[in-house]
Amino acid sequence: MLSQASAETYYQSYAVVLAVLAAGVLLVGVAFLAARLIAPHRPLPAKLTTYECGIDPVGQGWSQSQVRYYIYGFLFVIFDVEAVFLFPWARIFERLGYQAVVEMGIFIGILAVGLLYAWRKGVLKWV
Amino acid sequence: MGWLDWMLLLARIVLTFFMLLFALVIVIWLERKFIADMQTRPGPLRAGPRGVLITLADGMKLFFKESFVPTLADRPVYLIAPILAVVPAFLAFSVIPWGTHVTLFGREIPFQIADLNIGILWVLAMTSMTVYAVVLAGWSSGSNYPLLGSVRSSAQMISYEVGMGLALISVLMFTGHLKMSEIVAGQGGYYWGFVPRWNFIPQFPAFLLYLIAGLAETNRPPFDLPEAESELVAGFHTEYSGWRFAMLYLGEYLNTITVAAIATTLFLGGWRGPHPSFLPWLWPIAWFALKILVIFYVYVWIRGTMPRIRYDRLMAFGWKLLIPLGLFWVLATGTIVLLPGLYGSRGRLVAVGLIVGIGMLLLLAADVLERPRSRSREGASP
Amino acid sequence: MAELIVFWVFAPLAVASGIAMLLQRNAVYSALFLVVNFFALAVFFLMLGAEFLFAVQIIVYAGAIMVLFLFVIMLLGVDREERLVEPIRWQRPLGIFLGVGITAEIFAAVRAGVGFAAKAPGGFALVNQGGNAQAIAKVLFTDYFLPFEITSILLIVAAVAAMVLAHRRRGAVSGPPPAGPARPQPDREAEVAG
Numbered sequence: 111m112l113s114q115a116s117a118e119t120y121y122q123s124y125a126v127v128l129a130v131l132a133a134g135v136l137l138v139g140v141a142f143l144a145a146r147l148i149a150p151h152r153p154l155p156a157k158l159t160t161y162e163c164g165i166d167p168v169g170q171g172w173s174q175s176q177v178r179y180y181i182y183g184f185l186f187v188i189f190d191v192e193a194v195f196l197f198p199w200a201r202i203f204e205r206l207g208y209q210a211v212v213e214m215g216i217f218i219g220i221l222a223v224g225l226l227y228a229w230r231k232g233v234l235k236w237v
Numbered sequence: 238m239g240w241l242d243w244m245l246l247l248a249r250i251v252l253t254f255f256m257l258l259f260a261l262v263i264v265i266w267l268e269r270k271f272i273a274d275m276q277t278r279p280g281p282l283r284a285g286p287r288g289v290l291i292t293l294a295d296g297m298k299l300f301f302k303e304s305f306v307p308t309l310a311d312r313p314v315y316l317i318a319p320i321l322a323v324v325p326a327f328l329a330f331s332v333i334p335w336g337t338h339v340t341l342f343g344r345e346i347p348f349q350i351a352d353l354n355i356g357i358l359w360v361l362a363m364t365s366m367t368v369y370a371v372v373l374a375g376w377s378s379g380s381n382y383p384l385l386g387s388v389r390s391s392a393q394m395i396s397y398e399v400g401m402g403l404a405l406i407s408v409l410m411f412t413g414h415l416k417m418s419e420i421v422a423g424q425g426g427y428y429w430g431f432v433p434r435w436n437f438i439p440q441f442p443a444f445l446l447y448l449i450a451g452l453a454e455t456n457r458p459p460f461d462l463p464e465a466e467s468e469l470v471a472g473f474h475t476e477y478s479g480w481r482f483a484m485l486y487l488g489e490y491l492n493t494i495t496v497a498a499i500a501t502t503l504f505l506g507g508w509r510g511p512h513p514s515f516l517p518w519l520w521p522i523a524w525f526a527l528k529i530l531v532i533f534y535v536y537v538w539i540r541g542t543m544p545r546i547r548y549d550r551l552m553a554f555g556w557k558l559l560i561p562l563g564l565f566w567v568l569a570t571g572t573i574v575l576l577p578g579l580y581g582s583r584g585r586l587v588a589v590g591l592i593v594g595i596g597m598l599l600l601l602a603a604d605v606l607e608r609p610r611s612r613s614r615e616g617a618s619p
Numbered sequence: 620m621a622e623l624i625v626f627w628v629f630a631p632l633a634v635a636s637g638i639a640m641l642l643q644r645n646a647v648y649s650a651l652f653l654v655v656n657f658f659a660l661a662v663f664f665l666m667l668g669a670e671f672l673f674a675v676q677i678i679v680y681a682g683a684i685m686v687l688f689l690f691v692i693m694l695l696g697v698d699r700e701e702r703l704v705e706p707i708r709w710q711r712p713l714g715i716f717l718g719v720g721i722t723a724e725i726f727a728a729v730r731a732g733v734g735f736a737a738k739a740p741g742g743f744a745l746v747n748q749g750g751n752a753q754a755i756a757k758v759l760f761t762d763y764f765l766p767f768e769i770t771s772i773l774l775i776v777a778a779v780a781a782m783v784l785a786h787r788r789r790g791a792v793s794g795p796p797p798a799g800p801a802r803p804q805p806d807r808e809a810e811v812a813g
Contacts, residue, residue, distance in 0.1 A: 120354075120668070121621050123351050123352065123353055123354075124351075124353070124665060126246060126250075126331075126350060126351040127328065127331060127350075127351050127353065127359075129246070129247075129250060130250055130327060130328055130331045130350055130351070131324065131328060133250050133251075133254065133327075134254075134323065134324040134327040134328065135320065135324055137254065138319070138320050138323050138324065138484065139320070141480065141484075142319075142320075142480065142481075142484075144300075145300050145304065145479065145480035148300065148301060149300070149301055149302055149303050149304060149479055149480065150303045151303060151305075152303065153305050155308070157305060158305060158306070158307050158308040159307065159308065159309075160307055160308075160309050160378075160379060160380040160476070161307075161380060161382070161475055161476060178785075179388050179391075179392045179690050179693075179694070180687070180690050180691060180694055180781075180785055181781060181782060181785055182392045182395065182396060182552070182556075183392070183395065183686060183687040183690040183691075184687060184777075184778055184781045184782075185556070185778060186395040186396065186398070186399060186683055186686070186687070187679075187683045187684055187687050188774045188775070188777070188778050189399040189402075189560065190398070190399065190402070190678065190679055190682070190683040191679060191683075191770075191774060192771070192774070193361075193399065193402035193403065193406060193678075194675050194678060194679055195759075195767070195770075196402075196403075196406045196567065197357075197358060197406060197409065197415075197671075197752060198671065198752040198753065198755050198756030198759065199756055199759075199760060200406050200409040200410040200567075201409065201413065201415065201750065201752050201753050201756055202753050202756040202757060202760065203410065203571055203574075203575070203760075204413065204574060204575065206760055206761070207575065208575055210571075210760055211568070211571040211572060211575060213760055213764060213767070213768070214567075214568070214571065215568055216768055216771075217767065217768060217771045218564050218567070218568060220768070220771040220772055220775055221771055221774065221775060222561070222564060223775065224774070224775035224778050224779065225556070225560070225561070227779060227782070228778070228782055229556075229557065231782060233782050311645075311647075314647065314648075314651070353670075354670055354750060354751075355670045355671060355673070355674045355751075355752070358671070358674035358675075358678065358752075359674060361674075361678055362674050362677040362678045362681075362682060365677075365678055365681075365682030365683070366677075366681070366682065368682070368686055369654075369686075372686065372689050373647075373651075376647060376689075376693065384693070388690070388693060391686060391689075391690075392690075395683070395686055398682075415750070415752065
């Protein structure tokens with residue numbers, strides 16, 4: 111897929127990142143293993159209960175979270191996609207000239223209208 | 238690549254890890270000293286001279302402590318979460334040039350593990366991975382406080398990640414480079430002969446945006462709501478103990494160092510700085526460390542000064558102020574870069590950046606200092 | 620050579636994680652296997668020389684969309700009893716129909732795509748000269764300008780829809796939350812949104 115000369119360094123640079131990943135996991139894993147060998151291990155039922163400020167926990171620990179977080183998550187996805195579009199644009203807009211800025215202005219404008227809608231509707235207000 | 242190259246690469250990775258962990262030990266001690274100084278108390282004293290070894294002592298202590306898995310916890314996820322807290326921080330740091338290079342065995346060895354073509358994007362990708370540690374640690378604990386803490390925290394982190402991304406985009410627009418080494422290379426030279434051409438001067442608004450978003454991204458005070466001791470015990474790591482807790486703690490500080498290192502590279506000229514000609518490889522590292530420490534000191538200073546922000550105001554601050562300002566600044570940078578007729582050279586951009594930056598600072602200050610207008614809806618947040 | 624090794628490591632990983640995702644009963648595990656799958660796919664983009672798409676795959680899919688998924692899972696509560704009765708009667712036949720349709724479509728797309736890279740003049744290496752991000756930007760902001768703008772409208776429509784479905788109206792919030800431990804009450808409208 112790539113020309114031969116650039117393929118070498120291209121693959122190399124990512125192989126290095128993979129090596130960092132492996133080294134990081136190895137470091138943490140070895141530390142965990144060592145801690146497991148050294149640290150005491152005496153589980154007691156009372157020790158293993160859920161922390162509830164000293165009283166016995168009631169029911170299962172998994173409660174439902176509020177729907178509001180979902181909206182923030184959704185807004186985040188949208189603005190993240192926007193940011194991703196901005197990255198290639200930022201590299202090239204100088205060559206394409208003012209029309210690239212106008213194009214992106216429209217794009218951001220439309221999304222800003224969405225944010226404004228959310229704002230006006232009170233979605234951004236934490237109740 | 239011969240075996241020597243592979244060995245050198247391995248040495249580079251090990252050296253970078255070692256430096257990072259060393260920095261961690263120092264930085265945690267410094268934070269405790271700084272904050273103690275601000276609160277007029279001595280801080281750690283006993284372990285080593287002036288308590289330098291306190292972090293090591295704490296680490297050793299946690300190493301010998303039992304780390305158990307609560308009965309209700311989801312075992313595999315509970316065990317994976319601390320690893321996810323540490324590894325992405327290493328990966329993000331791996332693209333950062335923390336020095337120039339040395340020549341060993343006839344090879345140039347850069348103080349940077351990998352100079353990826355997608356440098357900034359890689360950083361953004363890896364910082365977005367830290368959310369998983371928080372979400373999974375909180376969820377897998379099988380307890381309410383960690384769960385609430387983790388959902389809160391992840392909502393906060395993703396909200397401020399947008400602002401962070403916008404700051405990075407502004408820098409990218411200004412410099413035109415994604416590669417970390419090229420960004421540092423682009424910051425050589427001086428404005429008017431004596432002011433270094435570091436990006437934080439023309440891109441001051443983006444610098445502010447990045448610092449604030451970084452504060453929220455690493456869950457540091459005043460944005461430490463995921464931990465919010467008074468409300469959620471300790472947030473997402475309530476159920477963690479022993480070495481696993483140490484890893485989550487470590488991950489948090491590693492992320493702080495990484496954020497400071499990225500800020501240094503993108504805005505403060507990276508390893509650049511005037512230095513004498515002997516040992517030419519040592520001084521850039523010292524400059525880099527110094528700049529990181531300055532940013533870190535600012536973070537500690539903020540911690541010592543500001544009270545914790547209430548959650549609704551935190552989210553409002555992110556979405557209603559930081560993101561609109563970020564979007565505005567992206568378009569403004571685009572316009573300014575493209576208007577040579579009006580602005581002549583980029584030198585004028587410096588002035589514009591400073592003016593807008595000061596304006597932003599005032600706006601931010603106004604928002605933080607502003608009293609809550611209505612008290613009717615308080616107390617209803619989860 | 621390197622390509623082959625990478626492919627044979629990550630292709631089975633992608634397939635295995637995909638299958639594991641489908642077979643998992645625990646929603647969070649499913650989501651985690653999907654993350655693994657996304658990473659494997661990202662590596663494939665890397666192999667094709669599309670570094671930018673590699674980063675996008677991680678940032679958008681693994682970083683944003685999966686977090687949204689996890690929010691939804693937490694919103695619905697994980698430990699809820701599995702409903703064995705299908706609440707929507709026509710869902711199953713429709714699902715089978717659409718599944719067959721998308722399989723056919725994927726097959727056709729793969730069939731058409733075989734040898735595509737070889738046919739392209741100069742290959743990807745030429746197009747990607749000077750960076751993958753620029754190459755994408757060049758076509759995106761000139762030839763594909765309209766679809767790009769429409770994307771933003773699409774995004775905003777989705778966001779508005781989600782807000783309309785999930786946002787509680789002002790009147791619905793009244794009084795303090797119910798007493799008891801810090802445990803938010805399940806939200807009626809949440810189920811519509813999920």
